[in-house]
Amino acid sequence: MKIKRFHAKDMRSTIRKVREELGADAVILSNRRAADGVEIIAAIDYDESLLDAQVPAATSASRDDEINIDASGPEIAERTNKTVSLSTSQREADDLPDVYSEAALNRRLSQPRQPAFAAHDFSLPEVDHDIEVQNSQANHAELRETPFIKETLNESPTPQQTETEAQTRAHSWSEEPSILAMQEELKSLRGLLVEQLSGLAWGQETCYHPLRARLLQRLLALGLSPVLAREIAAQCDEDDEIEKNWRCALARIAKRLPVAEQDILEQGGIIALVGATGVGKTTTVAKLAARYTLQHGPQKVLLITTDNNRVAAHEQLRSYARILGVPMRVAGDAQTLKSLIHGFADKGLILIDTAGMSQRDMKLSKQLSMITDGARDGGREVQIYLTLAANSQRGVLEDVAQAFNTIPLAGAILTKLDETTSLGGTLSVTIEQSMPVAWISDGQQVPEDLHRARPHSLVSRSVAIMQKLTSPEGDDPVSLTLGGMLANANG
Template identity: 35%
Template sequence: MKIRRFFGKDMREALSQVKAELGSDAVIMSNRKLADGIELVAAYDKEPEAKLSIKKPAPRTSGQAKAAVPSLSEIIGDDGPDSLKALLEKQHGGSIQSPASAPAPSANAQHANQIASHLDFSEAFIDDVEASQHTSEFPSHQASSLNESIDNGSAAKSDELSQIKEELASLRNVLQYQVADLMEAKSRRQQPVHHYLIQRLTDMGLSQSLAEQLISYTPSHYNERDAWVYLLNLLANRINVTGNDILTQKGAVALVGPTGTGKTTTVAKLAARYAQKYGADSVAMITIDTYRIAAFEQLATYGKIIGCTVRKAQSSEELSDLLFQLRHKRLVLIDTAGFSQRDSRLIKQINQFDNGQMQPVKKYLVAQANTQYAALQRIIDAYEGVELSGCIFTKLDECYSLGEVLSAAVEYQLPVSYVTDGQKVPEDIKIAEAKSLVSAAAKLYKKYGLNHTTSNNVVKTARAV
């Protein structure tokens, strides 16, 4: 048996080629759909003739009861059908009988059924193979393109989800703001005096949280004037002051704080006051500021004027030795270097006082009274690990608002020892008093914070640019 392949645009053309070359005795082994047509595999037992002719059926004999088997051309014909149903219709004359009434199939019908079943089974098998090829046998460039498209789709969906999340967060913030505004409007209607007083306290420089705390203790039946006086007294009671503690005690005191707060001048003022009270021999000054140019010379100049001892230490060991040498002094004031609260050297310098090799040193924070509230919070947080005995507020003469430092002192429970309001030594230093500080804050608010005292000059746009 020999096997040959035939190609055609459709099944009809392929079968015609099989009939023309192999004759009607050929057997169709398989068929397959291609991109440009149909492929048939046919088998035959003998060499085909050069030109096949349709054989005439042999005449029946009297003893023959069975018809001869028809040829492939007789079953299919030039315009033969391509499906099993069509072949059966052609074989049975265009009508399909039900199984109950259909006669027993003849030899011709059996032959046609075999050919049709071969064709239908091959077509179904080829369809399955092609479907699997379409899903699993992509060319490499097509597969990479598909992966890229999938990745791009995933990235696009991720971007869309991110945008949706951002929009939802924005909407949530807007809704929260609107709800808070509605609640605030409701509170204004219910307690207009309290809301007005909270606004005055925040304009004076106090934080929102401290203002709300003070208002919560105010009686609701007070009018605006009585409530304002009550709030100022309540604020004064919340401020902790230490009195004249540095000038009445013995030992070592270090002034710490950021740069530019006036630590050196404050040390000189305290030393001059102490010398006036106990004598110049009872006080000494030490500087460990080795970063600022002429820091020791400035303090030495103050020491010559006051008549007290001035020394310089460049390490914790030298500071410990100097404190031991000056142990007979009633008070030793230490001037430290000024750093930003974000500078790590600040903490290293402060840790020199706690190395366990020297006598205890009390530490006082020096801060400018005109510092912003947020900056004050950062400064105090930088000294969180340091035990502060109190604070000194400087440069009150440069302030337009005093509520920020008062709010920080109350919220951080930081005692206030002294305040300074000028450069004169030793005149411009005073013992801190709570009522005086609150009164000064109220006066500054009345002078600079009220609407009728603020400037309403229109700024020209061109000049501002």
Template identity: 30%
Template structure:
């Protein structure tokens, strides 16, 4: 393998040097930044063993040259055998031959010449002289070795690709610090590195940091899937089931929405149903809220019971079903989803703003399999960073109906306001313990494009 070092002020310049010196098949081995802010890239080119190839070629030519001589000799012997077989022997010839035999068995002189053992020996010699084609041998061990080599090559390719991405991203940030600062701003707010990178790449190149911030705010406000004014649950009405993991605030949020509906349309307009028979006191909690609002609370634990209640409450403007909390990987989610679909209930997912971004993404991916018509962001009062929950809502296209900010019923619930969410998200500050170094930012930035998006 031919290996060389290349130096330059940027990646483009060095890549041009590598192409001119080693050609387009060169591969990048390592890269680093020198003290003088110069980049150093070590590249190599795989070179075939010419001596072995020459030797093999010589052997091939020698073998091909010798084959005509070998073949002509075989043809000569074959021709003579055929001539001998074609000649009909005379009785005299047979008699003289028999006179030389020591065995005088009667009838021996009647043996045909064509069956004489000598002809068989010559035929066997001809077969031995004929070139034989080697059949390929399939060694299981060699197949295993090939698979291992392919895996190692694939791993090497991924490492080289990662290093190249790191160089390109570092070069981009070096040339355009505004994009680097903007990317860091979004990551500090809680947005995923992939989301931040995709947005930063679209910032107009002539913008300074202040202009870039304004551009980011505008883009985020436009992309947050907030429900239009007058299109929330209370105004549209229907049958809705609040779903999500345990502890996200489904029961409290159910009471808050019911209270808003009672204040606007009266207590006869609301129907409350609970399917939570697992959590101790869950039904009692909703019944207390229902008593305060003057709304009856029904219980349904089976599909038949839920169907019956669906018919009973069909004249209600709004029916809210408080479901049992289930972790996103719980196998019972499928059964719950089927039960709600059978009764034409639309599912609303509650997203805990204080949860980890990875957890929120996992929750959204699993719950949206059964179909979701929207979301409600809860526990905004407990969250330090809002970027994670906004990232999940944007990427999964989950319309946000309400924002829940506390435990008080009915005060702590508001219609979704994108301006408020973006202002809080970009203005949030986490503890310095979770800050990353410049080198770590480079790693994250280079690797961000490999993140899998749901």
């Protein structure tokens, strides 16, 4: 066996020397960075049984000398003892770790023999990644089974436990009396600041735009939403008097108010009334049926109710049908509704009275789907009208309109106009939602208290209600509301 050291300025040059002198079957025993470049110890024609013994590094004095191991046993032992006595100080001076120690050489020599070079290939051998991963997993499994590590892992909280504990601490922290008191104080300060800013904004508005401020007061007293009131007031002429601007503002409201162009009683078809509980859907259905009966006769009308939620809910509609002499049926599902539409295809007007539901009721979408699907399967288009009670607050009407806006609405029917104290909120909802008004109802008499919707008539009625119940030039509440609206609009 022949072992030899090679030196060059870099790794590529050193490997080239090894290949030229020892050939492609040479085995690299070690490599290290030396002061003058790179040092490689390589061997060829070695006996693996002899290499199981200690193979020390050579001294610096014999780096370029060949070591002949084909000698007698005493001579090999003597040379081995000499090389093992390599000074410790010389090894510590190197930057890289010692690769010539007994343990390092034994590890290298215990590996299977592989050719260090292939034809025209100067790359170093690669480590088997799969074996390395398996060894790493085995080491980790062994570490986890040690008593200390096992106890530590059992005591460590899971991510779910950590998140639950954090939420519990945050909840308990938010319920501290001092925190609750601080929150109440901040709310009080916020309310005080809003009032102060509202007053300042309103004062600035009245100072720089006095006519527009007075017009805003009247529009808000009319019941319009602050946004709509400001849009209309912004179109006023500061050079004209207040009364002229007031009339112009009312005309703009009437112009923006959408109404149905066609009379649903003249064109006939399938008409369904939807809306919240207690808005007057059943009475409105009876009024529409009575008007159509007077014009075309009872044989052309069919009344259908889908209200199965309340006990004897359809008795009121059945009483109206008996008085008018028209047929009345109950449809509990879409299939029944489809059959009724098919069976009474000769009817000129089919009126569907639906169950009253809150806009937050989870069954609302199911009922609306039943109406649209049943009428569609029947081969005829259904016109759905939203029934809005004018005596409801504007916020409630907005909520209802948004809930029922998930289906295509043909328009709205306004009821209880005789019971309202402000009609402006209802008009604001129909304008902002672009919902045409078809009919209005202002009483319980059938069918006298049912009228076609007229924009100027609705605006005039709204002004009459305002003049009867409120003062158009109110100071404190109106000014505060308008001031808050202006403060929010101005940032």
